[in-house]
Amino acid sequence: MFLYVILVPLCSGVAQSVKIPREPKAGEYDKIIRRLMENPNARVVILFANEDDIRRLLEAAKKANQTGHFLWVGSDSWGSKISPVLHQEVVADGAVTILPKRMSVRGFDRYFVSRTLDNNRRNIWFAEFWEDNFHCKLSRHALRKGSGIKKCTNHERIGKDSSYEQEGKVQFVIDAVYSMAHALHNMHKQLCPGKVGLCSKMDPINGTMLLKFIRNVNFTGIAGNPVLFNENGDAPGRYDIYQYQMKNNTTEYKVIGQWTDQLHLNMQAMQWPGVSGQVPVSICSQPCRPGERKKIVKGIPCCWHCERCDGYQYQADRYTCKMCPFNLRPNENHTGCRPIPIVKLEWSSPWAVIPVFIAILGILATLFVVVTFIRYNDTPIVKASGRELSYVLLTGIFLCYATTFLMISTPDVGICSLRRIFLGLGMSISYAALLTKTNRIYRIFEQGKKSVSAPRFISPASQLVITFSLISVQLIGVCIWFGVDPSQAIIDYEDQRTANPEFSRGVLKCDISDLSLICLLGYSMLLMVTCTVYAIKTRGVPETFNEAKPIGFTMYTTCIVWLAFIPIFFGTSQSTEKMYIQTTTLTISVSLSASVSLGMLYMPKVYIVLFHPEQNVPKRKRSLKAVVTAATMSNKFTQKGSFRPNGEAKSELCESLETQCEYCNSSCIFCDEM
Numbered sequence: 001m002f003l004y005v006i007l008v009p010l011c012s013g014v015a016q017s018v019k020i021p022r023e024p025k026a027g028e029y030d031k032i033i034r035r036l037m038e039n040p041n042a043r044v045v046i047l048f049a050n051e052d053d054i055r056r057l058l059e060a061a062k063k064a065n066q067t068g069h070f071l072w073v074g075s076d077s078w079g080s081k082i083s084p085v086l087h088q089e090v091v092a093d094g095a096v097t098i099l100p101k102r103m104s105v106r107g108f109d110r111y112f113v114s115r116t117l118d119n120n121r122r123n124i125w126f127a128e129f130w131e132d133n134f135h136c137k138l139s140r141h142a143l144r145k146g147s148g149i150k151k152c153t154n155h156e157r158i159g160k161d162s163s164y165e166q167e168g169k170v171q172f173v174i175d176a177v178y179s180m181a182h183a184l185h186n187m188h189k190q191l192c193p194g195k196v197g198l199c200s201k202m203d204p205i206n207g208t209m210l211l212k213f214i215r216n217v218n219f220t221g222i223a224g225n226p227v228l229f230n231e232n233g234d235a236p237g238r239y240d241i242y243q244y245q246m247k248n249n250t251t252e253y254k255v256i257g258q259w260t261d262q263l264h265l266n267m268q269a270m271q272w273p274g275v276s277g278q279v280p281v282s283i284c285s286q287p288c289r290p291g292e293r294k295k296i297v298k299g300i301p302c303c304w305h306c307e308r309c310d311g312y313q314y315q316a317d318r319y320t321c322k323m324c325p326f327n328l329r330p331n332e333n334h335t336g337c338r339p340i341p342i343v344k345l346e347w348s349s350p351w352a353v354i355p356v357f358i359a360i361l362g363i364l365a366t367l368f369v370v371v372t373f374i375r376y377n378d379t380p381i382v383k384a385s386g387r388e389l390s391y392v393l394l395t396g397i398f399l400c401y402a403t404t405f406l407m408i409s410t411p412d413v414g415i416c417s418l419r420r421i422f423l424g425l426g427m428s429i430s431y432a433a434l435l436t437k438t439n440r441i442y443r444i445f446e447q448g449k450k451s452v453s454a455p456r457f458i459s460p461a462s463q464l465v466i467t468f469s470l471i472s473v474q475l476i477g478v479c480i481w482f483g484v485d486p487s488q489a490i491i492d493y494e495d496q497r498t499a500n501p502e503f504s505r506g507v508l509k510c511d512i513s514d515l516s517l518i519c520l521l522g523y524s525m526l527l528m529v530t531c532t533v534y535a536i537k538t539r540g541v542p543e544t545f546n547e548a549k550p551i552g553f554t555m556y557t558t559c560i561v562w563l564a565f566i567p568i569f570f571g572t573s574q575s576t577e578k579m580y581i582q583t584t585t586l587t588i589s590v591s592l593s594a595s596v597s598l599g600m601l602y603m604p605k606v607y608i609v610l611f612h613p614e615q616n617v618p619k620r621k622r623s624l625k626a627v628v629t630a631a632t633m634s635n636k637f638t639q640k641g642s643f644r645p646n647g648e649a650k651s652e653l654c655e656s657l658e659t660q661c662e663y664c665n666s667s668c669i670f671c672d673e674m
Helices: 028-036 051-063 106-112 126-134 170-191 207-215 350-375 380-384 387-408 413-450 460-484 514-537 548-571 578-601 603-611 624-641 648-656
Strands: 003-008 016-020 044-048 071-074 096-100 238-247 250-260 263-265 292-297 300-308 313-317 320-323 328-330 337-339 489-496 505-510
Touching: 016 028, 028 051, 044 051, 096 250, 170 207, 292 313, 350 387, 350 578, 350 603, 380 387, 380 603, 387 413, 387 460, 387 578, 413 460, 413 489, 413 505, 413 514, 413 548, 413 578, 460 514, 489 578, 514 548, 548 578, 578 603
Parallel strands: 044 071, 071 096
Antiparallel strands: 003 016, 003 044, 096 238, 238 250, 250 263, 292 300, 313 320, 328 337, 489 505
8 A cells, every 4th residue: 555745836747756665674664755845846745645655754844954845735545634743843834635525423422432341342442442542451461561551440421521522524424324224125126125134135245236226316414415426426526725824933724625515715814834925836847938848757657748849840739849831921920821921023113124224225225226137128237147047136125125124024824824935935046047047158168268168058949948947846845845834823831941941032933944945945045056166167267258257256255154154153042032043044044145146236337327337338239159268268368377477378369369259348248249
């Protein structure tokens, strides 16, 4: 058998549960006190122990210098007895105890004080009670010399020769006996109707059946209270609540409340130890703040540590933190979730103002060149530049600038579809036209090395067919992409999912990944690289022959721009500002590519057309045969020139071809005439 000491903070659990052995060893109570002190904030101790264990536990607390630390709550075994607190009054001060609510049975007092050894022989323990109550011995042989104990005379009387007070549990013993009697009576009526004594069904008595009859009894007890049992077999609780109080060096058990179906407590009647007299605080752990979960201490269910729900977690209940859904973030105190703000590139953002400004200037410059070319469409300079491909190239340059506005506009299905189409289309048109031009020049001069016959597909109509064929590859690729993966606008919550939820944002953007974007621009870059290769191959063409040199410089510069773009674009893929940096970098790179083409290929022509019209005059007509011959002789003299000082080969070439092309002083105009 074990008795229990329970350390309870003011919460809904138990901090410590300690067993008191039936035969405790030396130091066992000191060990129990040390166990209770492991939780210094939990001070309420509930005792289910006998009088001796209670007294020795109070003594151990006093020995450990814990007077006033623990608040004791005793069961009915403590009640209002003096023996548990004898010589431990200071330690027990403030203890709260209970006793079953009881009444004195007046007839029992009259009966019990009339009992003697002669009229109460059936009680085998009565003789032992007699000796203990009167401090005497019934047998002369039990007397010891010098013990001071006399021999019982059998003339002693209870209440006269000794103190007497009715035991508080007499009422319950009487009610228990009557409960058994009522149960047996009811059982007999049901199993043995009309018979006197036990019938065969009650011989022997079935204990399980008898228990059911006991639980079903309902009668008025000796004190006038109803005697009955609930579904658990317990009688209704009726208790008086006491507090052991010290005042002016006097002690008493004072009634402070009662329990009859519910608690009735007189707080004004309670008195607490200590100078302040405040209600003692007993709590194993402080309450957790909002957004913190309780992590129960192992083995101590009423004690916990408070852990913050960090990151994107919120407090689901007192013991659990859960992750917010992907489109939500926790509120300020992590007690719930709230929507993540949605961001996009705004027109007023500095990341957008600069690209838009460059695009507007580029569009105005492009329109200015187009208007100039249309106005002076039949002048030699415009005709010599290849009017058809020039207008195609200017269209591509215009689309490159216009792409900036699509990249900054609020994404939706329409905008995302236009981005897919025009982001790579403008560059494809531009580089397809330039590639066709450089390839034409290359083929003319390569053909001149072999014969004076003109190469195939160098007419303006053929050049347009080649250009649009190259452009169609880009359009076909985009159409296939639309079929496989239709365009849509999405909200990306991972792009700006920062460690601190307060800075997290959802990014409204088109469903174009970095890889898809590179694939979209890949064909344009392929055209650009191919055009650059042809520009390198035609670098030996005379400076005034068509546009080989300006195209070469354009492509070299464009390659540098895009070589700078790639590391910036992919190097910022992990940045929280990824959307802004990549969009701005991409739009500026596209605009710079268009600006390089516009500035190097068209601005010099516009300058001559507008400010030096005297140079915009027709030269002597030359046949294609003369041009090819010039290309052939240019190749020969170029080879000779490799063995001469700089400039000599060129001078000799100019002198030899003066009657055929006159390209040393002005541009050949055969491009528009073939």
